[in-house]
Amino acid sequence: MDTTNGLEILQHNLLSEVKAFFDSAPPLKDSNEVSEKLKEFIEGFSTSQGDGRAERVVCVTSGGTTVPLEQRCVRYIDNFSSGHRGATSTEYFLKAGYAVIFLYRRGTCQPFCQSLPDDPLLEWFEPTSESNIQVREQHAKAVKRAIMKHHAAVADGRLLKLSFTTIFEYLQILKQIAMETRCLGTHAMFYLAAAVSDFYKPWKDMAEHKIQSASGPLDMQLSQVPKMLSVLRKEWAPLAFCISFKLETDSRILLEKADMALKKYKMHAVVANELSTRKEQVVVVTGNEKVSVRRDKNHPGDDVENPLINLLLERHSTYIEDSDI
């Protein structure tokens, strides 16, 4: 390695950090099962099928990752995310003909289910007699739609759901997905809407047992999670079309941070959203434009994901065409 090259050293350091992260992570329990499901799912969409062109497949990540603070975990740090963005976006991707790998945090929002309450079974169902239950009349349509659309997508082999809880699980599965979708080339997309922790406690530095409270205030040091977006883009899935998200609560720094992320991680687009207005509008930041995307208020029930996905589909098409030349 040429030690006079600063960028290469940086890249080398990052790869060492990434290796250390994965080496120290607790092994994924159902790694083989995940791998088989992925292979089977992808097979139908790769170039070996049909007219010799790969179909488009998007990996949508959704919900927040947890960071355990103890090995036998009682306490953890969590990133707030309902998973609404990822679930809604999945619906639009499916509608547009994409196959979707939905990598979601257990317990968060599911595609076609956003209009349902947290606990639909207890909130919307009622006993009708001593031995029967039914969904309340006013909710029947929403419940039927959710179950039918969801089951149809899974049954058609166009929706694969994989779940995670910890940041260790999330990054290990994301890497598997990236590796398995390489065969799709530019037809693969990563739509990284999950709220991924920036900080973590390396497994080996963790207390084995529950941290005791008797010894006064808690002083906690957390390490930075290696910048996996760089690695995904450069190493794991160099041809895929990659969209990341930047969430901030301070609108003054949002676009600047999104722009930095775009350049630093070489994303194809960064979706900038502010916590308080994220359901109304986002800004799609690319190398040569900043496009503000708004929910259409004239259409009740419309959401910001509708125009957002439309815009990204167009950009993905352009990306594929440009790469084909």
Add this chain to the structure above:
Amino acid sequence: MDTTNGLEILQHNLLSEVKAFFDSAPPLKDSNEVSEKLKEFIEGFSTSQGDGRAERVVCVTSGGTTVPLEQRCVRYIDNFSSGHRGATSTEYFLKAGYAVIFLYRRGTCQPFCQSLPDDPLLEWFEPTSESNIQVREQHAKAVKRAIMKHHAAVADGRLLKLSFTTIFEYLQILKQIAMETRCLGTHAMFYLAAAVSDFYKPWKDMAEHKIQSASGPLDMQLSQVPKMLSVLRKEWAPLAFCISFKLETDSRILLEKADMALKKYKMHAVVANELSTRKEQVVVVTGNEKVSVRRDKNHPGDDVENPLINLLLERHSTYIEDSDI
């Protein structure tokens, strides 16, 4: 105040800490609504009704509290708890004739629903035709039982459900419950199974905006949550029968810690459980005994909560009788 009295100083300090905690907490959004629900619920069980004796009412707390790390919260610390213990115990309390105030973490396990999967609607229901859905045959009994039993308990006015997410919400509602159940005297019980954070970030010390990751590893100082069990027992609900829980991952320190909690907070009993065996056995620690309670393995489907609640009911009866003398 006699400043030569160490205990009084300690108590005075604790009350100042508690005041500071509540003063700095973000106000409970639906405080009035919670208060009205509680009043209405309790009314039916107080001494003013029926034969002039209060009925027994237990407040079961369940699930983990979150500790926000930012005011516009993106990140938080969470305590792991499925809420299984609280939900199952609620069923046994109802069966034994108690009225139950179920104070639970949003999204955790609900009474009568433990046998259901995380997402019963998507996992157990299926489309039967173009316009109909049904629960899969093999799960029909479990779903019907859950909905019927749950609705019956709520409809009979014997189950009041109140939810929390943050430690601020949890402690504010717990205080309200304690105040409202004072009229029940010794007939009130607190069964504090929730996993409550020992540490928190005082609201005024919190960053307003999302903590930035660019500046390297995160060094985080957290304050100790004031020991509210003491305050509940001494100030809020001095006559109620109080059970707290001690969860440890290290069995070697468990009983010692449970004993310390019993004495320090003047609980009537502490339920000691170890993370890995908590579904098989617990130890009930009181001032003069340590009773090991085990799940009956000869009865499939039996759980440790069955004998646990039986034991506590007996102890509560003795407590009421002793107080009546």
